[in-house]
Amino acid sequence: MSRGFRIESLEIEGFRAFNLPRKFKLGDARFILLIGPIGSGKSSVLKAIEYALYGSSYEITRLGPVRLKHEDVINDFKDMLNIELVLGGEHELRVVRSRKRGGVGKLRVYIDNRPVKGEAESFLRSCIVLGHEDFLREIVIHHLILRDIVEGGPVRRSVALDRLFGIEMLEQTYKSIPLTIVEKKIDELKMRIKEVDLELARIGSLYTPQELKSLEADIERLREKVSTIQQEYDYIENLLTKLEEARLKYGLLLERYSNLESQLEDIEKRLEEVEEVSTVELISDMEDVLENTISFLRDMLYEDIIKEIPRGDEISLSEKVLKSTSKALDVVSSIVRDLEFKLEDLVNERMEYKRRYDVLRSRKLDLESEIERLLHYRYEYMKLVKKYGIPDDIEKRIEQKESEFLRLNRKSRQLRNLWDLLKILIDRLRLEKKIECPVCGSKLVEDDLKKILERKDRLEKKELVDTITRMERIEKEIEKLREILDRIKELEEKVRKLEELELEREELERKTSKLNNILQHAEENIHIVRDKIGRAKHLEVRLQDLISKLSTYLERKDLIEKQKELHSKLKSIKEELEKLKYEEDRYLKLKKKREELRRTLFENRVKLESMLKDYERTKKELEKAHYLFKNKELLEKKLRDLETLHKRLKSVRNLLRVVQADLRTRMLERIRSNMNKTFRQLYVHPDLVEVDIRAVEVAKRSIYEIYVRRSSDGEWVPIYSKLSDGQRLMIALSLLLSIYKLYPHNIDFILLDEPFANINGECRKSILKLLARTDSPQQVLIATQDETIISLIKKIIDKDKIIVYKLTYGGVEGPRVTRIH
Known part of the structure; x- marks a missing residue:
């Protein structure tokens, strides 16, 4: 399979120990050593890689034992940090992350020196694949994690292993179940019931x-x-x-x-x-104005009002005609107001339609621009589908290629085993001249040596090389198909969006055309209404003048009639006053008696009101007692419900413990084989042969215990009481290295922070040999104080595959970095 991302270079400025810019060039090196004393900035380099990729670090996330803020990782003598990380692989990925003190972080990502547009953080996550917590579990071997596993107590050790396995949420959920809150609520309800009982006793003693x-x-x-x-x-x-x-x-x-x-x-x-008005002139004006009014109202479709307006012989100088004319004036004035309101509404409506029309046109232009931008994605999508088929077809081809790769891989291992066997036979024949074949049991002599050498040479130069060449070719084909598959899926989203935009554009064209027609119709309506308003206002003025003249005429006529009527009424009132008899003394005596009765009535009513208040107070207290009794029943029911809830929550907590134990057992089954394989490669001494991590029940909870089997008696013994710190550290390293291989990812480097404490030279050598294998990460960054590691690595791998940086304390400027190899 193709390799994942490797680190090509790293530049740090203003991050943790680093003040001035420092650059690390890693190139194609297999091993990169960061050598230096405590506080020289070795760990800051590893944390800078983590911070560049995720914008955070081990101490800032919840995995750290000490929670830091983003401000804390900025160098004390800088106001800003800046980290540039270049990753190599199929494509070059350059990550530039910066953060000002008191500000927010900024991220820029470049792919093959081209800046990534859009959401850079999402793009980086899609490239790296691993989340932050997965990165800390699988890529970083931190001395704090090793310390928790090697030195921590049962609970601390279990928390560390749960985090490595990604199941720590179960323990957090267990602790979040609020049993204490429910118990407190139960106590509160019991206290409230007691208070209700006391209040009931008080009311019973008074009322x-x-x-x-x-x-x-x-x-x-x-x-x-x-x-x-x-x-x-x-x-x-x-x-x-x-x-x-x-x-x-x-x-x-x-x-x-x-x-x-x-x-x-x-x-x-x-x-x-009041002046006199000419009757003939008034009637003439009235006939003309009323005829125009009838014509206007008929045009406005007011047929009911027209029937009430006098015409011809009906026209007279009367109150009825005045009322009809006034009513017609009110109607015309109302029509004027309605038309003005209608005109205002039409103008506003036209402006609203114009605004909506402009908005639709603007949106249409934006859509056309976006459609033009997306058209080439459709062409690229159709071209790829035509050449490679739909995603399902590509996935089937990938599966076929992977099956063939696995078959060749098995064949490669068989050929290597055969080559090893032939080499052993050649060495033994050269020494012993006559041996027995370990496969078939036949006798082999010195004359057979030539045939074996020919077979070994043929195997080495042709069969094994051909197999490996085919595997590499298939691996490249798989990688290419996967890239094409990812691109087609990405283009599918672009094409889907393009089709949606085209449909929206058609809908906008339809709406724009409709709004244009509406605008033209609105303009015509505004012109018609303005003409009607002018005509109505002219008629309104004439009607007002006519009503004024007719009112004056009728007023004079009415005044003359009233004058005669008043003379008659004055005579009648004189006669009524003479007939009416009235006694003032009797009226005053009765009025005094009424006041005495009113005072007596008021006093008795006050007394009655006081008695009613006493009655209502007594009644309310008795009703309150009844309410308290009912409330007590409800409180007792809530108490029973809470006690039931308390029992259920305890059951849920117990079930979480069962699930936690089951998940731990399953994770251990997945990792046990790979961990033992790694341990046997790391641990070179014969006294320990196998490691086992077990999830055991202690005090109603599941914890991890680590055991090792001794070769001397085959007994399983606990590592924390029987093994040294160095032996326990070897077991912890075996576990962490096996986790790297447990999950698929595209990161081909691993970070080790002080991994060799308390480990002897032979075990260190075996660890380095394991990390140098081809199936291990292709780039290993080790931060350590021990300079003897340099000589050990040089014995294991070519010198040109090793880079050593020495870091020393540099004061305010930050660590001094020197490449010594």
């Missing part, structure tokens, strides 16, 4: 139903007394009412006589002021 019945009887007696007084008061009030009516009528007659005299004087003055 009884018998007291309520006694109050009801006293209230009824007082109501009867109030009723008797009220009847006597009503009788006197009735008599006074009749006398007051007579008294009022007497006063009114006097007042009316005075008013009539005043009115007669005013009418005579008004007659002198």
Whole structure:
């Protein structure tokens, strides 16, 4: 299979220990060593790689034991950090991440030196594939994680392993179940029930139903007394009412006589002021104006109003005609107002349609621009589908290629095994001259050596080389097909979006045409309404003038008639005053008696109101007692429900423990074989032969225990009580290296922070040999204080595949970086 991303270069400025810019060129090196004492910036280099890829680091995320802020990783002598990371692979990926103190982070991504447009963070995630937590589990071997596994207690060790397996959420969920809150709520409900009981006891000691019945009887007696007084008061009030009516009528007659005299004087003055109007001229104007009014109202479809307007012989100088004309004026004025409102609505409507028309045209232009931009994606999509087929076909071809690759891989291993066997036979024949074949058991002598050498040479130069060549070719084909598949899927989204935009453009064209027609119609309506308003206003002025003249004529006529009527009324009032009889003394005595009864009635009503308040207070307290009793029943029901919930939550917590134990067991089954294989390659001593991690129950919870089998007696023993720190560290490294191979990803480097503490030289050598294998990560970055690692690596791998940077303390400027190999 093709290799993933490797680190080609890294430049750091203003990040953690680094103040001034420092650049690390890694190229094609297999091993990169960062050598230096404590505090020289080795770990800062590894964390810079992590921060460049994810915009965060181990200490900032929840995985860190000490939570830091983004501000904390900016160098104390800088206001900004800047990290540039270049990754090599099928394409060159350059990641530039910066952050100002007090600001937000910025990310720029370049693919083959071309800037990525759009959401850079999403694009980077799609390239790297691994999430941040997966990166910390699978790529970074951190000394803090090793310490938790090697030195931590059962709980700390279990938390660390759960994080490595990606199942730590179960423990967090278990701790988040609020049993304590439910228990507190249960205690609160019990306290409230106790308070209700105390209140019920208080009410029972102060108020009884018998007291309520006694109050009801006293209230009824007082109501009867109030009723008797009220009847006597009503009788006197009735008599006074009749006398007051007579008294009022007497006063009114006097007042009316005075008013009539005043009115007669005013009418005579008004007659002198009102001028006379020509009857013939008034009728002529009336006929002309009313005819125009009828014509206008008929045009406006007011047929009901036209029927009320007089015509021909119906026209006269009367109040009826005035009312009809006034009503016609009101209608015309109303029409003017309606037309003006309608004109305003039409103008606003036209402006709204114009605005919507402009918005649609603007959107249409934007759509056409976007469609033009997306057209080439459709061409590229059709071209790829025509050449390679649909995604399902490509996936089938990938599966076929992968099957062939696996078959060749098995064949390659068989050929290597055969080559190893032939080499062993050649070496033994050269030493012993005569041996027994370990496969078939036949005797081999020195004469057979030539045949074996020929077979080994043929195997080495042709069969094995051909197989590996075919595997590499197939691997490249698979990688190319996968890239094409990803591109087709990406283009499918672009083409789908293009089709949606084309449909939207057609809909916009239809709406634009419709709105244009509406705008033309609106302009025509505005012109028509303006003409009607002008005609209606002219008619309104003429009607007002006609009504003014007719009103003057009718007013003079009415004043003359009223003058005659007032003379007659004054004579009649004089006669009525003489006939009316009224006694003022009797009226005053009855009025005094009414006031005495009113005072007595008020006092008894106040007393009745006080008794009613006492009655209502007693009644409310008894009702409150009834409500408290019902509330107590509800509280007791809630208490029972909460106690049931408490039991269920405890069951859920217990179930989470069962699920946690099951998931831990399954993860251990997946990793156990690969971990033991790695351990046997790392641990060179014969005393320990196998490692096992077990999920065991302790105090109703599942924890991890790590055991190792001794070769001396075959017994499984716990590593924390029987093994040294170095042996435990070897086991932890085996686990972490096996996790790297457990999940598929496209990152082909691994970061190790101080991995060799308490490990002897032979075991260190075996660790480096394992990391140098072809099936291991193709780039290994190691941060360590131990300079002896350099000589060990040089014995294992070619010197040109090794880069060593030495870091030393540089004060305010940050670490000094020197490439020493």
